[in-house]
Ligand SMILES: O=P(O)(O)O[C@H]1O[C@H](CO)[C@@H](O)[C@H]1O
């Protein structure tokens with residue numbers, strides 16, 4: 001057992017899906033995993049392990065924001081040996097052609113957070129995705145005919161932005177979407193030498209002001225999770 005995860009040694013798979021919402025972790029486990037077992041209830045940040053097409057997979061809620069996901073990712077890697085970590089989340093689009101329910105694969109993650117500024121003593125680090133996971137996920141999404149975009153995202157510390165116009169600056173430099181965790185996941189995974197990718201379903205557009213309904217978000221989430229699982233399986237086999 002680690003400080004924030006109540007699993008015993010061996011109860012967590014080396015492939016871990018990471019939704020922000022712990023109830024989404026439960027739903028993914030129930031819908032996609034064979035014989036899912038709940039290994040974590042600490043702080044209600046649910047985590048489950050089961051199998052998908054014979055591959056052992058865990059799904060762990062992370063909470064919102066870089067500080068929260070960082071706690072789970074540090075413990076999953078260092079104390080439970082996770083090797084492939086895939087965030088499956090939602091995001092706001094910053095580009096007109098990145099539409100609602102589209103799939104965004106975060107190639108890199110800029111941030112307004114101070115966490116990496118402190119980590120790198122004031123210098124700027126550019127966290128990036130694992131290329132095997134990124135290229136495989138893109139291929140899988142294309143094979144399925146899904147609308148998919150690959151590029152930079154911004155991992156923000158604030159969902160409600162103090163400056164409501166600030167997103168336009170990121171957009172001007174081609175950043176595709178805003179979310180709140182990818183930078184933390186990528187930075188820790190790079191330091192630890194494990195593979196990480198962030199897959200996002202567009203839940204709203206800052207460009208048009210459109211919002212998805214809960215039902216529609218659910219549908220987008222399902223195809224994103226299928227892409228994540230198929231990607232993990234192909235990459236794991238090739239290791
Ligand atoms: O849907 P999740 O994975 O929680 O991701 C997005 O949604 C939350 C904000 O509503 C933040 O965690 C953001 O990154």
Ligand SMILES: O=c1cc[nH]c(=O)[nH]1
Nearest residue numbers: 090091092178179180
């Ligand atoms: O606008 C959005 C939508 C989802 N997640 C975010 O962080 N921002």
